[in-house]
Amino acid sequence: MGLSVRKSVRVGPFRFNLSNSGIGVSAGIKGLRVGTGPRGNYIHMGLGGLNYRHTLSSTRPAPTIAPSRPVRPSSTALEPQSATHEALQEIDSGEIGLMVDSSSQALIEELNDKRKRLRLWPFALALTVGAFLLGSNKQLEPWLLNSVLITGGLLTTATYYWDLLRKTTVMLYDIEPEFAANVEQMHAAFEAVRGCQSTWHLQAQGKVLDRKYHAGASHLVTRRSVSLTFKTPPYVRTNIATPSIPVGRQTLYFFPDKVLVFEANGVGAVSYKNLRVDISTTNFIEDGAVPKDSQVVSTTWKFVNKKGGPDRRFKNNRQLPVVRYEEVQFSSDTGLLERIQMSCVGRTAGLARAIAGIAKVKNQS
Incomplete structure (x- = not known):
């Protein structure tokens, strides 16, 4: 999809308009609207030619800075440790309150403060x-x-509507042409990754102790099918499409200048210069349906003998396909650690290049 930046967003009956003179707020119905200054309930973000502006009047408290071959059906939950494999360890991010840098601190305070406000x-x-x-x-x-x-x-x-206005943060982006190409590249790359038939969030993994019970795999993983979408975070209004990836209890939102991490207990942020994107391929023993856009590289048996053939002691020992998938891990020094798996191979490289391009621009600004 092409980059589309709107000049206004709505919060209930209120409209926030972006112009050369700043942010204007108006309210009313069709044919009758009342407007006010450039002052209003908003945050105007910045990168390069984008400037951060904060005019919210609410009082806030002081900030507290606090190569394997897995096999696992996507619908299976975590298991306790057994004699055939080690206990599965969660692949999970750290404390959300620690995911913040100096450039995001005011924004994160505002988002967390508004999420705590009582609805009247x-x-x-x-x-x-x-x-x-x-x-x-x-x-x-x-x-x-x-x-x-x-x-x-x-x-x-x-x-x-008063509650909606009190709890909503408006983030308006005025993107200069030279930076728009970087954001458009990220959106196009994300759209390509969305085109994969299947995407999973990897939740936990553990080492296999006795491979004959696990189709010869070296590791077990648990995973959950997820959908990659362009979606706005809760109680946030913005004038640009936002790529989002659900990763368990958290959701990653890829804004033009940073990744916002939302969970039930709060919001964190990771700047692109601090975001690491690591890509790898894995041969996954699939006991579910094989996605049409994936490549079957070999086969194995659900129960294998020492030579890799079928173990005749087990009845209904069916053959399983070994499928090549691609995995991308998002991590940061502040505690972000999430991994997703795609059925198609080769598409996430474009997303990694786009993120690196945005980080380079930010380092130069």
Whole structure:
């Protein structure tokens, strides 16, 4: 897909507009809108020709810086240690609060602060329902009960949009032409990786102790099928498409200047200059369906003897394909460690080059 940068984004009835003079905010309905200054509830990010601007007025607390051949069906969960393999070790990132650099600190504080804010509209709704029930019990006139419902409905609606505005961070990118090519390259490379028929997040792995019970594999892994999408993080509005990769309890969002890491307990960030992308191929013993875009390099048996042939002691000992897959590991010194596996080989190199290109631009800025 081509790079598309919009000049405005919506947060409920509010529209944030990007112009040469700054950020404008307007609100209203079709045919009637009221606008305000360049001040508003937003964060304007920067890289090279992009400038970081912070005009949010909320009070924030001080920051606390705190080559194998696996075999495993994608639907199987973690197992306890057995006599045939070692205990499986999770492939997982570290503490989300440590994933931050100096250039991202203000943004991460704002995102985490807003995620903690209490939503008020359920209280307004409960107050409306309570007032209506109380009025019904006291047998108030119908027009009074209708007035309670109308007033309460308007209050709940207004509170809902107020909550949405309080909890949402707007990130507007004004990308200069010379940098747009780098971002477009990353988006195109991500789109190519999305084209793989199957993608998995690798969750854990462990060394095999007795290969005859595991089709001759040297390691076991657990994995889960995931979908790569262009998706906006929760309570974030931005004017540019955002590649995202779900990796277990976390999701990686590839913005033009950094990777934001979202999980239920908070948000972290990894700059592209600190992001390591390591690519490898693996011969995977597949006991599920073989994706159409993958290459079968050999076959083995579910239970093998010392010579690699079928172990005749086991009934229904079926033959399994050995498939060549590609794996990419995202890591950083701040604790990021996630690995995904693709059914097609050769596409993630373009994504790694694009990320390296963005990191190079940032180092020069």
